[in-house]
Amino acid sequence: MKKEYWDVTDEQVVEKTGKKIAAWITILDQFKAAEKKSNEVVAYLQEEYQVPRYWARTLTTLYTKRKDS
Template identity: 70%
Template sequence: MKKEYWDVSNEQVIEKTGKDINHWIKVLTDFEAQNKKSNEVVAHLQNEHQVPRYWARTLTTLFLKSDGRAL
């Protein structure tokens, strides 16, 4: 997977989702995303937090690549 898919700025994330990266890291940590399949995590962001599909996938990948650490 290309780095461009998850190497996004905090400003981009705020513009597209209304929340910053650290907010989404906390959401995914609380959801225990590191223990789930990526499609399940994407669906959670879409269904429970109304994140557009592209950004749900981006945030999921960002979270998994960061090992769940706040950025």
């Protein structure tokens, strides 16, 4: 996967989702996203927070990359 798909700034994320990256990390931690399949996490962000699909996927990938580092 290309780095551009998940290497985004807080400003970009706030503009597209209304929340900073740190807020999304907290939300995904509470959802226990690390224990779920990525498609489940994307669907959760879309359904519960109305995050557009592209950005739901971006946040999910960003979350996974940060947890792996």
